[in-house]
Amino acid sequence: MYTSPKLQSDASSRPPFHVNRKTISAFLQIGRGLSAIEQFSMVMGLPGMSSSTYNAHIKCLSLENVKIKAEIVRLSHTAIRQAHIELNPHLAGEEILNIAVSYDGTWHKRGHTSHYGMGIVIDVLTGLVIDFHILSRYCSACDQNKKILGDKTKEYEEWQRSHNVGGECEKNFTGSSNSMEVAAAEVLWKRSINTHKFRYVSVLSDGDCKTYSQLQKLAVYGPDISIAKEGLNHIAKRLKNIVTEWRVKGVTLEGRKPGNLKEETIVKLANYYRSAITKNTPNVQQMKSAVFATLYHCMSTDETPQHFKCPFSEESWCFYNRALAAGEEPPKHDRSTMKTTISPHVVSKIMPGYQRLASDAILGCCTVGKTQNPNESLHSAIWTKCPKEVFVSEKKLEIAVTSGIAEFNMGSEIT
Secondary structure, three states: OOOOOEOOOOOOOOOOEHHHHHHHHHHHHOOOOHHHHHHHHHHHOOOOOOHHHHHHHHHHHHHHHHHHHHHHHHHHHHHHHHHHHHHOHHHHHOOOEEEEEEEEEEEOOOOOOOOEEEEEEEEOOOOOEEEEEEEEOOOHHHHHHHHHHOOOOHHHHHHHHHHHHOOOOOOOOOOOOOOHHHHHHHHHHHOHHHHHOEEEEEEEOOOOOHHHHHHHHHOOOOOOOOOEEEOHHHHHHHHHHHHHHHHHOOOOOOOOOOOOOOHHHHHHHHHHHHHHHHOOOOOHHHHHHHHHHHHHHHOOOOOOOOOOOOOOOOOOOOHHHHHHHOOOOOOOOOOOOOOOOOOHHHHHHHHHHHHHHOOHHHHHHHHHHHHOOHHHHHHHHHHHHOOOOOOOOHHHHHHHHHHHHHHHHHOOOOO
């Protein structure tokens, strides 16, 4: 009678069957556990699997998962560092790289009662996951023993003490579900230098400001290195900040004077920036050229036309180059042709901000977001293996998250 080989590598007097380990791994990949295995076995007419056997395999898979996570991190770090050095060869001699990242939080359950939440850091240039941290407000063993021994009994206290000393408790967080995203960010930013040799100095996000505010308050990289927040929805805010900064210095950029940076003009420039990004993705150089085209176009005059970056065709949005492409005399720069005007003086003040917003790192993130929607894609990869409607232990969640990130970063060959 045929029988499956046994896993001799397991430190056990009775090594488990290889087929059982593979079966559990396969069902974990589709987000199912012991109950689904029992149903499958019943339909196929196969012997069932005991809960003790299942839990023993989960414990071993959890230990293997630690090694898999380390390998994923190593491979992604190598790729990320190489990509940044290729973009800027001067970074080759730097031990610690300053990089732009996107940060995202996600929860196992919707609403405010999730037992589990996690924070994920993604490099914006490569779109690879750099690091992640899972927070758990629940431990199944603690919950079960509370019911058996009693919540405040001496027996339970002794058991819990041994449980914690042995490092077996799955609970590592006592706050609310809503605060998990901020708490995970603290952990990830604080270990970014020692563990990963990266500083996350720019965060691309259009979401909640609580995480960013907390990171600013912590000053994890010291008082001299600040963390900037970027994102398509923050262009207008950055332009407003520039106006405020110059006002403090005694230089007025806003006001009714033609060419000044009025509120309406700021909104329009932000919309032009967004349009330049979305219409030219995924080509970073085209995106960059389009961003500056809108800026120079707005400062053009009859005496000094600045349309050299505007698209040159009969369908161009630029009235000046559209006329030239059709072999016609360009119209004058007046209110009918120039919907938004900025003076050269204003442009000189906001140009550093534009150069930052049009950097390869920032535009690279916009490229990833437009073509792949990385956060949603990553969430899908994770929660497919750990469905939100199915109860899971922290160990199973760790395995699902690691497997999902492995597929997201480099396909399924590691898992």
